[in-house]
Each structure stands twice: as C-alpha cells, then as structure tokens.
Amino acid sequence: MSFKNIRREDASRAVIVHGILLTYTLVALYPIFLVVINAFKTRKAIFRDPMGFPNAETFSLEGFTKVLAKSNFEVFFYNSFTVTVITIAIVLLLAAMAAWALSEYKFPGNTVLALYLAIGIMVPIRLGSVSILNLIVDLGLINTLTALVLVYVAQGLPLAIFILTEFMHQIPKDLKEAARCDGVGEFKIFFAVILPLIRPAVATVAVFTMIPIWNDLWFPLILAPGDGKQTITLGVQQFIGQYVTDWNAVLASLSLAIIPILILYLIFSRQLIRGLTSGAVK
Amino acid sequence: MAHSGPMTDWRKARLPVIAFLAPATIIYTLFMIYPLVDSIRLSFYATPSGGEAAFVGLDNYRTVLADPDWAATFWNSFWNNMKFFAVHMLIQNPIGIALAGILSLPRLRFRNSYRTMMIMPTMLSVVIVGFIWQLILSPVWGVGADLLDIIGLKSLFGPWLGKEGSALITLSFISVWQWVGIPLMLIYAALLAIPDDLVDAAVVDGATHFEVFWHIKLPLVFPTVAMVSILTFVGNFNAFDLIYAVKGALAGPNFATDIMGTLFYRTFFGYQLQLGNPHLGATVASLMFLIILAGVLFYLFAVQRRLSRYQL
Numbered sequence: 001m002s003f004k005n006i007r008r009e010d011a012s013r014a015v016i017v018h019g020i021l022l023t024y025t026l027v028a029l030y031p032i033f034l035v036v037i038n039a040f041k042t043r044k045a046i047f048r049d050p051m052g053f054p055n056a057e058t059f060s061l062e063g064f065t066k067v068l069a070k071s072n073f074e075v076f077f078y079n080s081f082t083v084t085v086i087t088i089a090i091v092l093l094l095a096a097m098a099a100w101a102l103s104e105y106k107f108p109g110n111t112v113l114a115l116y117l118a119i120g121i122m123v124p125i126r127l128g129s130v131s132i133l134n135l136i137v138d139l140g141l142i143n144t145l146t147a148l149v150l151v152y153v154a155q156g157l158p159l160a161i162f163i164l165t166e167f168m169h170q171i172p173k174d175l176k177e178a179a180r181c182d183g184v185g186e187f188k189i190f191f192a193v194i195l196p197l198i199r200p201a202v203a204t205v206a207v208f209t210m211i212p213i214w215n216d217l218w219f220p221l222i223l224a225p226g227d228g229k230q231t232i233t234l235g236v237q238q239f240i241g242q243y244v245t246d247w248n249a250v251l252a253s254l255s256l257a258i259i260p261i262l263i264l265y266l267i268f269s270r271q272l273i274r275g276l277t278s279g280a281v282k
Numbered sequence: 283m284a285h286s287g288p289m290t291d292w293r294k295a296r297l298p299v300i301a302f303l304a305p306a307t308i309i310y311t312l313f314m315i316y317p318l319v320d321s322i323r324l325s326f327y328a329t330p331s332g333g334e335a336a337f338v339g340l341d342n343y344r345t346v347l348a349d350p351d352w353a354a355t356f357w358n359s360f361w362n363n364m365k366f367f368a369v370h371m372l373i374q375n376p377i378g379i380a381l382a383g384i385l386s387l388p389r390l391r392f393r394n395s396y397r398t399m400m401i402m403p404t405m406l407s408v409v410i411v412g413f414i415w416q417l418i419l420s421p422v423w424g425v426g427a428d429l430l431d432i433i434g435l436k437s438l439f440g441p442w443l444g445k446e447g448s449a450l451i452t453l454s455f456i457s458v459w460q461w462v463g464i465p466l467m468l469i470y471a472a473l474l475a476i477p478d479d480l481v482d483a484a485v486v487d488g489a490t491h492f493e494v495f496w497h498i499k500l501p502l503v504f505p506t507v508a509m510v511s512i513l514t515f516v517g518n519f520n521a522f523d524l525i526y527a528v529k530g531a532l533a534g535p536n537f538a539t540d541i542m543g544t545l546f547y548r549t550f551f552g553y554q555l556q557l558g559n560p561h562l563g564a565t566v567a568s569l570m571f572l573i574i575l576a577g578v579l580f581y582l583f584a585v586q587r588r589l590s591r592y593q594l
Contacts, residue, residue, distance in 0.1 A: 016383055017387065017390065018391075018392075018415075019383075020384060021337075021384060021385070021396045021400075024377075024381060024400055025396055025399045025400055027459070028293075028399060028400050028401075028402060028403050028459070028462075029399055029402060029405075031414050031415065031418055031459075032402065032406070032414065034418065035414050035417065046423075047423065047424075050423060050424070050425040050428065051425065051428060079464055083345065094305045094306040094309065095306060097301075097302040097303070097305065097306065098302060098303050098305075098306035098307065100302055101298075101299050101302035101303045102303075104289070104290055105291070105292040105295065105299045106289065106290060106291050106292060107292035107299060112357075112573075113303070113307070117306070117307070119315070119467065120310065120314050120315075122512075122516060122578050123318065123571070123574065123575075123576075123578075124368050124574070125313075125314050125317075125318075125518065126520055126522070126567075127318060127319050127321065127520070127567045127568075127570055127571045127574075128314065128316075128317025128318040128320070128567070129317070129321075129323065129550065129563075129567065130317075130321050130324055130550060130560050130563050130564040130567060131316070131318075131321045131545075131564075132313065132317045133319035133560075134320075134560075135312075135313070135316075135317065140318035150309065150313050151313055152308050153309055153313070154312070154313035154314040155314065157306050157309065157591060158310070158314075166567040173289070176290075185298075186295040186298035186299075186451075187298055187301075190298070190302070199324075207318050211405060214407070215406070215407035215408060215409070215410075216407075216523075217407070217408070217522070217523040217526065217527070218411050218522055218523065222551075232407075233407045233409050233410070236407075236409065236410065236413075237409050237527055240413055245554065246424075248419075250413070250417070251417070254410055254413055254414060257407065257410050257411060258406060261405055261406060261407075262402070262405075265405045266398070267404065269398045269401070270394075
C-alpha cells in the first residue's frame with residue numbers, strides 16, 4: 001500500500017469518526033439548547049419558529065419576569081446552595097478523617113468497618129425513607145434544611161470515604177514518618193500534613209457529592225416540601241405543575257435551573273475527568 | 283491495586299483514631315443503616331385503625347404479593363422496571379461503550395471537547411430532563427415532528443408519552459439519553475488505563491483499530507463493563523424522579539409507566555382517595571431492597587469472582 005492510499009484511508013476514517021462524534025454531540029446538546037433559546041422568545045415565536053434563534057423581533061424576557069414574580073426562585077437557589085455547600089464541607093471533612101484512620105492505623109475490625117462504611121455505595125438510602133421520615137419528625141426537623149443536610153451527609157459519606165481511602169494509600173510513607181520523628185501529634189499530622197495533600201482528590205469527591213444532591217427530588221419532596229424550604233429541583237417541579245400551560249414561564253424556569261449547572265460543569269469538568277482518569281474511582 | 287495495608291499500630295493513638303472515625307460512622311449509622319434496618323422491621327408491623335402498631339409477621343408481604351389488587355400493581359411495576367432496565371442495558375451501555383471506544387482512538391482531535399459536551403445531560407437534574415423532553419415530544423409544540431421531518435421520518439411522530447403502548451419505552455429512552463454519560467466516562471477512563479505495550483504488538487501485526495478494540499481492549503475493560511451494569515441495575519430499580527416529573531405519582535396512562543419507585547411513593551404517601559400506609563410502604567421498600575441485593579450479590583459472587591481470575 002502506498003503512502004498516498006494510507007493517507008486517504010486516514011482521512012476518510014477521520015470523517016466517519018468525527019461524523020459519529022458530532023452526531024452524538026448534537027443529540028446530547030440540541031434538546032438543552034432548544035429549551036434555552038426558546039426561553040428568550042415571545043410566545044408567538046416559540047410556536048411559529050421553535051428552532052430559530054431569538055432575534056430583535058422575537059426576543060422577549062416575559063417568561064423570566066413571570067417566573068421571578070410568581071415564584072421564589074431566589075429562595076430555591078439559596079436553599080439548594082446552602083444545603084449543597086454545607087453538605088460538601090461536612091462530607092469532605094468527616095470522610096477525610098475516616099479515610100485517614102482506615103488507611104493509616106492498624107486496629108481490630110479495620111477491614112470490617114471499611115466494608116460496613118462501603119455498604120452505602122450500593123444500597124440506595126431512599127429505601128430507608130419510611131424510617132428517615134419518622135426519625136426526622138422525632139427530631140423535630142421536618143421542613144428544615146438541616147434534615148436534608150443530615151440525610152445527604154449520610155448519603156455522600158460512603159463513596160467519599162472509599163475514594164479518599166484509595167487516595168490516601170498513595171501518600172508517601174516518608175512524609176508521615178518524618179513528621180512522627182519530629183514528635184508531631186497524630187491530630188496535627190492529619191490537619192497540617194495530610195489534609196493539604198488530598199487536595200487533588202477533593203474536587204472529584206466534591207463533584208460526586210454535589211450532583212446527586214443538587215438534582216435530588218425525592219428527599220426535598222418527603223422531608224422539606226413546605227413553602228420557603230424547597231430546593232431548586234422541587235421548586236421547578238412545583239412551579240411547572242402550576243403553570244404547565246404557560247410556555248414562556250415553563251421554558252424560563254427550566255433555563256434558570258439548567259444554566260447554573262452548565263456553568264459549574266464547564267468550570268469543573270476538567271477536574272472531574274482528571275479525577276476519574278487518574279484512578280480515583282475504580 | 284496492590285498497596286500495603288495500614289501500617290501504624292493504633293495503640294499508640296487510640297484517642298485520635300476514635301475521634302477520626304466516630305463522626306462519620308455515627309452519622310452514617312444513624313441516617314443510613316438504622317433507617318434501612320428499621321424499614322425492614324416496620325414491614326413486619328401493621329397499625330389497625332386507631333390502634334397501636336402490632337407485629338403481623340409476613341402479612342404485609344402476603345398483601346403486596348398475593349392480594350389480587352396489590353399483586354397486579356406490584357408485578358406490573360416490577361415488569362415495567364425490568365423493561366426500563368433492559369432498555370438501559372441494550373441501548374445505553376452499548377452506546378456508552380462505543381463512544382468511549384471512539385473517544386480513546388489514538389491521535390483524535392477535539393477529544394476533550396466531545397467528551398465534555400456528550401456528558402452534559404448527565405449533569406442535569408432528572409426532573410429537568412423529564413420536562414425538557416416532555417416539551418420537545420409535546421404535540422402541542424410540534425418541535426419533535428419538525429426534528430423528525432429533517433431526517434424524513436415525520437410520519438412516525440405521535441404522542442408517544444401519552445400512549446399506553448409507548449410511554450414506558452419513551453421514558454426509558456429519555457433516561458438513556460441522560461445517563462449515557464456514566465458508561466461513557468467510566469469505560470473511557472478504563473480504556474485509557476490500558477498500558478500501550480499490550481496494544482502495540484497487535485498494531486504492529488496490522489490489526490485495525492476496530493480489531494484492537496474488540497479483541498484486546500474490550501475484554502480488558504470487562505470488569506468496568508460489569509460494574510457499569512450493576513450500577514445501572516441499582517439506579518434503575520431505585521428510579522423515581524423521571525416518572526414522577528413527567529407522569530406524576532399515578533404513573534399513567536393506566537399505570538403503564540409505573541415502576542418500583544413510584545409504587546413505593548404511592549404506597550407510602552397515598553394518592554387521591556387512598557391513604558398512605560407507612561408499613562406497606564416499608565414492605566415495598568424492603569422488596570426493592572431484596573431485588574437490589576440479589577443483583578449486587580449476583581455481581582459480587584458470579585461476575586466479580588469469575589473476572590478476578592482473569593485479571594492481569
């Protein structure tokens with residue numbers, strides 16, 4: 001085979017490969033794109049030319065004004081944001097502490113405890129909802145964001161501990177031994193030496209903890225469905241249920257839920273993929 | 283991965299070890315393990331109207347599995363859930379594997395951009411995804427028909443989400459569209475981890491990229507494929523949000539889209555005139571737990587054990 005042929009073959013293969021990838025990318029993105037562009041159009045334009053871009057004639061923000069006037073979107077955002085950030089902070093700290101103890105110290109039951117803490121990776125916490133509701137009622141926490149944080153911390157811990165334990169095994173022994181020889185206490189070794197070292201794994205854990213929480217409908221629906229306590233997912237669900245025939249408002253509320261996640265994703269996608277490909281998750 | 287186990291004897295640091303482990307273990311036990319165990323306990327109790335909860339043995343299970351009204355609903359949701367799972371296994375995972383294979387081709391340009399964009403739907407809330415597709419497939423808007431028109435298939439368009447025969451399949455495809463990112467990401471990561479020398483020999487022998495993928499790479503990432511399958515199983519038998527957002531708790535039309543998650547919700551909280559019943563809800567949850575446990579044990583003992591024998 002001559003070089004010319006090889007090159008031609010390469011070129012035609014590249015066309016096929018990029019053709020497949022572009023087609024699937026379009027399938028993945030177009031539905032989202034369609035909703036977002038139509039949120040910026042007049043009601044007439046949404047129906048007359050759904051696939052067109054908004055232009056000077058069809059541009060309208062009436063959907064957004066309606067959503068902001070008729071629902072508490074700022075409150076939904078605030079609730080989701082508070083719950084997610086507090087949960088991530090607690091999960092990271094507690095999981096790092098537990099992962100450190102499991103990976104560093106030899107104690108009876110070490111393996112059993114590691115397995116016990118891993119059960120939650122496979123068994124969905126939702127299946128315990130009947131008792132969780134009873135527990136939250138008994139604690140007087142119904143309709144509070146605290147209830148959501150407690151449940152989400154329990155939900156996030158197993159995978160976080162698993163990922164961080166794997167990661168901590170890779171920390172060089174010399175570092176810890178050097179600190180110990182200097183007579184540094186065990187608490188200080190963790191907080192001053194180890195915690196700063198796990199930064200690369202933190203992004204991965206944070207993303208894996210954040211996405212299911214931010215997007216969850218089940219627990220907000222069960223534990224905190226009341227006015228003023230809805231998260232963004234529940235808020236949008238209730239709002240759309242109410243204004244189902246108002247296309248401007250529906251499209252605008254969906255866009256308001258989509259856009260922040262897209263921005264966050266674009267910022268963190270590199271770290272997410274790096275965490276995955278570096279073997280933090282197996 | 284072969285790493286040495288924990289090295290430091292804890293007797294030199296009892297207090298720190300307990301302090302490190304206690305908070306996570308306590309919260310996890312109280313809000314995850316205790317509710318799971320307590321839900322199973324509750325499934326053996328019933329509350330007669332106005333009375334105290336009393337132990338009734340397997341009565342609740344008999345009701346859910348054998349009472350004519352209940353059993354029909356339960357098995358309907360079970361088989362619907364199996365179909366939902368089958369669509370994911372047959373469509374989502376093969377697409378994810380194929381895309382991961384293409385993305386891991388050597389010297390591919392724009393690799394990262396493709397990957398970032400293809401995974402995007404996976405990041406969105408299931409509720410939002412449900413509404414997006416409900417709008418696009420709505421005959422009122424008609425954009426779905428317009429899109430099919432582009433590829434010349436307009437005549438196929440119909441109110442798929444509203445018809446008893448097609449609603450469940452349509453919802454399964456919507457879910458596949460969202461979750462393709464999971465097999466894509468995990469299998470792509472596994473493909474990247476394959477050492478080059480394993481592939482180089484075959485390339486030198488003149489194997490095509492497809493042959494290398496099919497005969498060398500795919501068998502090597504089989505453990506990841508098995509893991510993706512069990513994650514799909516657990517995720518599908520625990521699904522709820524999509525059906526609830528698009529079809530409501532009644533999972534219409536005529537329960538055609540009812541799956542275990544929606545059945546659990548209705549049993550627990552009630553709907554329309556039927557009151558919720560926590561004990562029957564706990565029973566449905568325990569049955570879901572058994573189904574998921576069966577899947578996980580099958581994975582651990584049958585798949586995982588056989589795989590590890592062939593691992594490098």
